[in-house]
Amino acid sequence: MTDILAALLHKGVLSLALVAQDGIRIRAAATAPSFRGIESLLECREQAALHLKATLANADDPELTQMQHSARAAAARDFQRRVEEAISTVTELQKARSPSDKPARASTTDAEARVMKMADGGFRPGFNVQMATAGSPLGGARTLVGVRVTNVGSDMGSITPMLDEIERRTGALPTVLLADANHAHHACIRTAAEQNVELLVAVPKRSRKPISSNADIHPAIVAWRARMETGEAQTLYRARASLCELSNAHLRTHHGVNEFLVRGLAKVTCVVLLAAITSNLLQHAAALLA
Numbered sequence: 084m085t086d087i088l089a090a091l092l093h094k095g096v097l098s099l100a101l102v103a104q105d106g107i108r109i110r111a112a113a114t115a116p117s118f119r120g121i122e123s124l125l126e127c128r129e130q131a132a133l134h135l136k137a138t139l140a141n142a143d144d145p146e147l148t149q150m151q152h153s154a155r156a157a158a159a160r161d162f163q164r165r166v167e168e169a170i171s172t173v174t175e176l177q178k179a180r181s182p183s184d185k186p187a188r189a190s191t192t193d194a195e196a197r198v199m200k201m202a203d204g205g206f207r208p209g210f211n212v213q214m215a216t217a218g219s220p221l222g223g224a225r226t227l228v229g230v231r232v233t234n235v236g237s238d239m240g241s242i243t244p245m246l247d248e249i250e251r252r253t254g255a256l257p258t259v260l261l262a263d264a265n266h267a268h269h270a271c272i273r274t275a276a277e278q279n280v281e282l283l284v285a286v287p288k289r290s291r292k293p294i295s296s297n298a299d300i301h302p303a304i305v306a307w308r309a310r311m312e313t314g315e316a317q318t319l320y321r322a323r324a325s326l327c328e329l330s331n332a333h334l335r336t337h338h339g340v341n342e343f344l345v346r347g348l349a350k351v352t353c354v355v356l357l358a359a360i361t362s363n364l365l366q367h368a369a370a371l372l373a
Contacts, residue, residue, distance in 0.1 A: 101220065103215070230352075238263075
């Protein structure tokens with residue numbers, strides 16, 4: 084993906100003057116019943132050990148071929164591995180919780196998946212795919228210049244890592260970054276100001292109260308709120324939907340990433356990167372072949 088972006092920059096068909104960021108939750112290869120607490124997982128550990136022992140004990144069954152024996156043993160070991168990963172995940176998650184919180188749970192199918200709120204309002208196991216799309220508000224080709232996959236359901240705090248991702252892949256930072264109110268994290272706004280990136284992020288309703296004269300608020304936050312009240316910023320912000328929503332729609336409809344069939348953050352990220360590469364190649368096929 085980085086090589087393709089470098090080629091587009093070299094040919095002068097990619098501009099980072101305007102970039103829009105958005106997150107989309109996509110269903111993971113795990114089911115809700117596969118999420119278990121620590122007590123249930125410890126029982127699963129015993130069952131997995133017994134299952135593996137029984138499978139190895141039946142290795143001399145003449146009714147099965149050697150390939151079938153190997154496949155059964157591999158499946159038993161894989162289940163045992165996934166149970167151990169889920170136990171480790173629950174242990175780590177529980178450390179970050181207070182005694183009043185609900186007990187942590189993890190999936191025996193994909194320990195890195197998390198239950199999160201989907202676009203239809205329901206809660207299902209999934210991953211949060213963050214994409215940054217560069218383009219023009221007047222239309223034309225859209226280019227995915229940054230891709231990140233996390234198992235955090237919220238978009239808060241995702242702007243700073245995305246700026247690092249864009250700079251790592253292109254060697255530069257965007258001039259203007261558009262994002263919805265779910266990305267309005269004050270620490271990210273301050274960091275972007277230090278990097279000379281103009282953030283146009285919608286102000287959440289909870290933050291629209293007038294700032295009192297004696298409030299201890301960072302100047303970058305005050306400047307961001309004042310900037311979003313200007314007509315110029317509001318006009319430019321309207322380009323956000325046409326940039327990132329189109330990329331989200333293409334990811335699901337044209338590139339088939341409506342539900343992940345692989346497990347784990349690393350493999351899920353590979354699937355999203357392949358879709359991003361495909362999108363960029365299709366958007367700029369004429370320029371790359373010229």
